[in-house]
Amino acid sequence: GESVGLHLPTLSVQEGDNSIINCAYSNSASDYFIWYKQESGKGPQFIIDIRSNMDKRQGQRVTVLLNKTVKHLSLQIAATQPGDSAVYFCAERRYNQGGKLIFGQGTELSVKP
Amino acid sequence: GAGVSQTPSNKVTEKGKYVELRCDPISGHTALYWYRQSLGQGPEFLIYFQGTGAADDSGLPNDRFFAVRPEGSVSTLKIQRTERGDSAVYLCASSLMGPGDREAFFGQGTRLTVV
Secondary structure, three states: OOOEEOOEEEEEEEEEOOOEEEEOOOOOOOOEEEEEEOOOOOEEEEEEEEEEEOEEEEEEOOEEEEEEOOOOOEEEOOOOOHOOOOOEEEEEEHHHHHOOEEEEEEEEEEEEE | OOOOOOOEEEEEEEOOOOEEEEEOOOOOOOEEEEEOOOOOOOOEEEEEEEEEEEEEEEOOOOOEEEEOOOOOEEEEEEEEOOOOOOOOOOOEEOOOOOOOOOOOOOOOOEEEEEO
């Protein structure tokens, strides 16, 4: 079935290092991919998105890369900070289905000071 | 408030009881979504409202689950005859127009525990 999934459930990095979180998807018809950050006890928070016709998009300290050939998405966080510790989800937004989000399992990022 | 508000934050109920979970979306947002998140998993879509009407309820697991949005603002998710498997965090999200919006804003969720 259609799904959006992640390669690794946990990632531990040193403060100041760069982090890379990966995601695989299976729906070739996806329009948008979105990364969310979820801290304990909170709802998901939008970080950055990318249209399916792009291969790279940059934000503040974050970069999303999309490889449609292998159906792979990644989130790069530069100079990771303790405040970046959270669970990160990739999600696909389906505009032809009311804009609902299809989420993957998530990767827990832990930043060591 | 400026964000999506969900009440209560936590709800503990006995198996077989009825519960209602409330969502106050961002003012002016016409699209409202309910999701359910089990421990260690990503949120799963339940239902989508455009205005007062349920445009897509394909994610509701069975007929014990029902949601309303009578005035196109506040929404209530209702669960009848609760089961232990219903225990999860129930998230609500809203967006300005609907499918074409880039961003949906989530509330903090209601943690439902069925004992």
